[in-house]
Amino acid sequence: MSSGPGSSTSGAGARIAERARRVVPGGVNSGQRSVPGLTDLVITGTGGARFRTADGREFIDFHAAFGPPLLGHNDPDVARAVAEAGTSLGHMGVGVTEGEVLLAEQLVELIPSVEKILLTSTGSEATFHALRVARAATGRRLVVKFQGCYHGWHDSVSLNVISTPERVGGRDPISTGILPEVLEATLVLPFNDSEAVRAAFAAHGQDIAAVILEPVPHNVGALLPHQEFLTTLREETTRAGSVLVFDEVITGFRHHTGGWQTISGVTPDLTTFGKAMANGAPVGALGGRADLMDLFSSRPGGPTFFAGTYNGHPSVVAAALATLRKLREEPVHEHVFRLGERVRTELTALYQRLDVPAVVAGYGSVFVTYFMPGYAPGQLPGSYTDLLANDAALFVGYRRRLLEHGLFELPLNLKRSHISYAHTDDDVDRLLTATETAVRSALADGGAGDLAHTSTMGGARD
Template identity: 35%
Template sequence: MNSKELFAKAQTLMPGGVNSPLRACKYVKSEPVFIENAKGAYLWDVEGRQYIDYVYSWGPQILGHQDPAVSEAAHKAIDLGSSYGAPCFGEVALAEEINKLIPSMEMMRMVSSGTEATMSALRLARGYTGRNKFIKFIGNYHGHADAFLAAAGSAAATVPGTPGVPEEVTSHTLLAQYNDLDAVKAHFEASGDDIACIIVEPCAGNMGLVLPAEGFLQGLRDLCTQYGAVLIFDEVITGFRLSRGGAQQRYGITPDLTTLGKIIGGGFPVGCYGGKREIMEHMAPVGSVFQAGTLSGNPVAMAAGLATLKRLQECDYDALEARTKKLTDELVAIMKEKGQAVSLNRVASAFTMYFSDKPVTNMIESGQCDSEAYATYWQQMLAQGIYLAPAGFECAFTSFAHTDEDFEKTLEAARKVEF
């Protein structure tokens, strides 16, 4: 079956024909291609067409698909059993490696998704402080747990409201615009005694890539310290991509709790939350805050994640960042030569090219970008074998597997786009 036939069949079996809303490609007025294989920097669809990948499973495949060391580790692990529901060596080894690279995670717990990680971190912050309210930022996406589905970014931005979430659940969710420190101060001045935590993407990745303004993250750190609240960095996207120690190493800010996902599973479903020992010891069975998971610490995911982190310590992050800068600068120049307004946000190996003549610093500005222009760009790039996120408010990612030839093919495809 080809992609069109598979999508038609899928729509009879799954809502919208997909298992995650954005994959339906409605934002770009298209239909999805169904992927059959991936290796290195490339994807192949069921018809055998090859694409240069800039989505990389939404970020985790920083080494490229089927990195030999990661694949070998996963195969060895699965030969020993796919799931135990019991402690295993791999979860200890991966936790030790994470602690070495992100020292603020003195203790941690493995889970099976980023949503589980953020949901559990919020519960822990509330249990630790004895408070109910928390602050999140408009356009920051922390998974699909009910409390977070208030002004969420990413695919949630395409859904009108959040039916199924009682108002009482989000009544404790305090909202602020990303990069607006004054709004955060106002919340603390009004409700400081009942604010358990701030949760933030240190670099927002779900309204496109939006970088923290000068002093913003330090301001959040200072406010949490002043009011006795917990600062949670959601590094599901930024962890091990912005640097070996994530965004907190790059920006020099230490959170109380961190959530991870994506890269620490080497492409397998995984999540993790952790931080200060005194906070983490409130989790059962040591403390009274409950969380559990049958597949937590899955041996295959742990092995793949450990192999990924080991490999990343051999990689040249600075070189990839420089190559990504060169690629994106040239992409912007090509668009501007065509008379198309664009604005670029970039950090390390992640970037978003917004179709706007203004800088993008928050969700309001992201929402004002030209979605029609992005859809035109996406459709024509896909037709030329360039696989981009099917929405203009997502990040693009480069990897250590991309070659200079891949980048040149990408630029050549961009030169042929017509608006």
């Protein structure tokens, strides 16, 4: 694909990317940014629903940085708020600013589980602290996570995200360098399997400190939870005295300002949030029951250490306040939900017309196509094991070909796509037309060939 980003003839992009590889391992600052076949992708500008590359190309962006810029790239209201904050307030590292208080008050108001909240710089930090305080509160050792869910880079949860078939059912770390005894303290269960949850609590309930899950495992596309499954988690953790943690780094704010817990009516004990609350600015948060949150050392005498140099930085607080204001005052969710429903409906019709076995899944502004047979209209996969049937070559192959039409969906297996407030119906028209052409081309060429191996990648959100 000589005209696409990452090709050997891509000029300026290739030169900058080569410079990067000489001084940055792999040329990128996060493992998920190195995409096979796109190693010379150099971004020079972002705005709204588009980005530009060093080679002068512009793409309609349906990847959207793994989802945080719900309003679109460089939203002018958010950018203005950040710039204004920078004229009067720098980072002090002591005390508190009124902006931090305003943000905390709004999050307590919006999120059912949140009585008190602490800011972090990343979602990984938030999930790390959630598990630490759960162990502190319960005095227990074990953590339960679910196959296909990703909760960040720390050792307790760095396993069993996108696993190969033979690694499903056992412990499948996504990194070397993790102590075996740390991995042994994490139980991995299948998502949406209430019986497995009950069995785990029957066997280990008195030693389970926490259950952590993405209420929608978006790191493998979009597995929607069964209501009975979420209810079972709440019942079993309550009965055993364990801490239920919803990782809403992705579902929070994108699907509802109150998170998935508002949609489902199931309230966890702790909730983690991420960059979506600030339209992509580097912020995370951990909130929940006051008795748990008061265990942190931010409260004098709290026994569970909590710190972070950039927690509550004025610029990211300003971004978060501006983002929340827009989410509450403008029809953001109405717009992205309408476009998302249109994409899912019309993609489903497109694949039926092409006679391609496919399931178009998602929720609200999120969509993903799994290329797999055997699903009736309206039927959706419910577990990671179901997704092993996805045709990874076709999945990656058609997305590679979308690049030729100026559209970007991340060409890695199982990765979801996103609608932002900046996307338009014209953008959706272009997506639908290009997708049909790209899928036809990928089918004619036999998919993606050697790129199909990307189905085994472990990490998920940037």
